[in-house]
Amino acid sequence: MRSRILRDIKARRAVVSKELERTIWRYLSRNTTLEPQIRMQAQLALNRTPREASPSAIKNRCIITGRGRGIFNEWRMCRFQFRMHALNGELPGVDKASW
Numbered sequence: 001m002r003s004r005i006l007r008d009i010k011a012r013r014a015v016v017s018k019e020l021e022r023t024i025w026r027y028l029s030r031n032t033t034l035e036p037q038i039r040m041q042a043q044l045a046l047n048r049t050p051r052e053a054s055p056s057a058i059k060n061r062c063i064i065t066g067r068g069r070g071i072f073n074e075w076r077m078c079r080f081q082f083r084m085h086a087l088n089g090e091l092p093g094v095d096k097a098s099w
Helices: 002-030 036-048 079-087
Strands: none
Touching: 002 036
C-alpha cells in the first residue's frame, strides 16, 4: 500500500513542476493565429512531456491506506478511515450525527 501512496505523491509533484510548461505548449498548439508549422512543433513538444506530468494521471487516494475508491476529497481519506478518525475525534468540526 505504501508504494501506491508514494507513486501518487510523485505524480502530484510531476504535475506541479510541469504545469506551466504544459500550459504554454497547449496554448501555442491551439492558437489558430499562429503558423501551422509553429503549432505542429508545439504539439510535438507537448507530446514529449512525460506522461506522469499530465493532470489526468492523478488519482485521488487515501493518504493513510492508499485506497483508490470511496475518497472524501476534503480530507483525502477513504470512507472507512474517515469514519474511524471522526469517531476518535481526530477530525475538527466532524461529529457523529444524531437526530
